[in-house]
Amino acid sequence: MQTNFSPAQLSDPGVRYSETVLRRCVHCGFCTATCPTYVLLGDELDSPRGRIALIKNMLEEGLAPAAETVKHIDRCLSCLSCVTTCPSGVDYMHLVDHARGFIEKHYRRPFAERALRRFLSRVLTSPSRLRLALYAACLARPLAPLMPRPLRPVFALAPHRLPSRSRLEKPQVFPAVGKRRLRAALLPGCAQRVLRPQINEATIRLLCRLGCEVVVLRECRCCGSLDHHLGQEEEALSFARATIDACESERAQNGLDAVIVNAAGCGTTVKDYGFMLRGDPAYAEKAARVSSLARDPSEVVGALGLSSPNRNGKGLKVAYHSACSLQHGQKLHKEPKKLLEAAGFLALDVPEGHLCCGSAGTYNLLQPGIAEALRQRKLAHIRALEPDLVAAGNIGCIVQLEKDSPAPVVHTVELLDWATGGPEPSALAARAGRKP
Numbered sequence: 001m002q003t004n005f006s007p008a009q010l011s012d013p014g015v016r017y018s019e020t021v022l023r024r025c026v027h028c029g030f031c032t033a034t035c036p037t038y039v040l041l042g043d044e045l046d047s048p049r050g051r052i053a054l055i056k057n058m059l060e061e062g063l064a065p066a067a068e069t070v071k072h073i074d075r076c077l078s079c080l081s082c083v084t085t086c087p088s089g090v091d092y093m094h095l096v097d098h099a100r101g102f103i104e105k106h107y108r109r110p111f112a113e114r115a116l117r118r119f120l121s122r123v124l125t126s127p128s129r130l131r132l133a134l135y136a137a138c139l140a141r142p143l144a145p146l147m148p149r150p151l152r153p154v155f156a157l158a159p160h161r162l163p164s165r166s167r168l169e170k171p172q173v174f175p176a177v178g179k180r181r182l183r184a185a186l187l188p189g190c191a192q193r194v195l196r197p198q199i200n201e202a203t204i205r206l207l208c209r210l211g212c213e214v215v216v217l218r219e220c221r222c223c224g225s226l227d228h229h230l231g232q233e234e235e236a237l238s239f240a241r242a243t244i245d246a247c248e249s250e251r252a253q254n255g256l257d258a259v260i261v262n263a264a265g266c267g268t269t270v271k272d273y274g275f276m277l278r279g280d281p282a283y284a285e286k287a288a289r290v291s292s293l294a295r296d297p298s299e300v301v302g303a304l305g306l307s308s309p310n311r312n313g314k315g316l317k318v319a320y321h322s323a324c325s326l327q328h329g330q331k332l333h334k335e336p337k338k339l340l341e342a343a344g345f346l347a348l349d350v351p352e353g354h355l356c357c358g359s360a361g362t363y364n365l366l367q368p369g370i371a372e373a374l375r376q377r378k379l380a381h382i383r384a385l386e387p388d389l390v391a392a393g394n395i396g397c398i399v400q401l402e403k404d405s406p407a408p409v410v411h412t413v414e415l416l417d418w419a420t421g422g423p424e425p426s427a428l429a430a431r432a433g434r435k436p
Contacts, residue, residue: 003056004060009060025088032044035047035081050072059099074366101231121226138159141160168216169216180213181304183254184295186217189223199262202417205422244283259294263396264323265396270290274288299332306339312424317386320391327354347391357375361396379405
């Protein structure tokens with residue numbers, strides 16, 4: 001693709017990098033076949049190729065973008081399926097990230113949009129605020145139809161009951177069972193620790209059982225992923241620096257072999273810290289080091305090897321939903337499924353597995369119509385498999401799919417923990433009417 005940036009524009013590192021990305025695009029159109037919004041809407045401007053053209057024009061003009069341009073860029077899920085498909089190696093992830101930051105700086109959204117995005121940024125990144133907001137949502141649920149339209153998706157996704165706080169979310173060290181083979185820090189997450197604290201509990205039990213000492217870090221409220229995808233770069237980088245400081249402090253004092261991130265969307269961002277902070281003299285080296293240590297649990301479990309599974313759940317049919325952030329963002333697709341098979345489950349690929357379920361961070365709250373269409377499409381494929389369980393490696397996907405799912409939706413680590421001596425996943429027990 002030909003570009004026309006001025007020397008002054010190219011003096012900006014972000015623009016300079018985006019130009020190199022734009023020049024790699026050859027308009028082949030392979031990406032359109034795997035883009036969820038193009039598959040649904042059939043609009044060229046809602047394809048990666050169309051958005052690349054919009055981003056090019058927006059950055060070259062350097063002015064406040066038109067509302068139409070913003071609409072089509074906002075509709076991008078950042079699922080990164082196009083990155084997996086692209087034969088030219090177009091780094092669409094960083095291009096659309098740059099575009100979102102540019103929009104945030106140069107475009108004034110309508111008041112209702114600004115208010116909702118600010119609400120999501122302030123509440124979802126804080127476990128205490130989120131817990132309070134979800135309690136309020138439970139109480140106000142009967143009034144949901146009377147609420148402003150932008151808030152209705154929040155009520156639709158809010159759980160009817162919140163789990164109790166986990167004692168494991170406090171900073172502490174969990175010793176390895178037997179000989180220590182690895183020492184890893186666990187990022188406890190923000191929304192996940194409120195919505196599904198049992199995921200962290202299962203991760204800790206599983207890793208300790210395999211010989212890993214697990215440290216739950218201090219000062220890790222949020223990794224910055226949510227703000228990053230909202231285009232709110234200053235907030236995102238502030239969270240990233242706090243996470244890096246916590247990881248680096250622990251590494252320097254006691255040593256670390258890995259940083260575990262069991263929410264795939266967050267893991268994609270943490271693995272990208274080196275790029276995000278490449279221009280920060282104080283953090284570039286530290287960010288790159290933390291990125292190099294970041295691991296999805298499936299990577300660590302695969303390296304350590306599953307201890308003899310006790311065959312809890314042996315033979316159960318598990319529909320494995322490969323989260324976009326895992327298969328496209330982190331390039332981890334076969335690994336979790338292989339672990340489920342090794343643990344004794346019959347792991348099945350969900351048809352059209354490359355297409356997003358519609359969660360995509362806050363996408364299901366900001367673009368509820370498209371998100372719901374994608375959710376229904378995904379659930380139809382899951383129903384066709386007639387599974388006993390649905391497994392996913394990302395909290396957003398779990399929340400998105402659990403309503404109307406034909407089977408309990410659980411995190412992959414919950415099944416691996418169960419198969420190697422841990423308790424039955426609470427979602428499975430609840431569906432069967434048993435106490436977890």
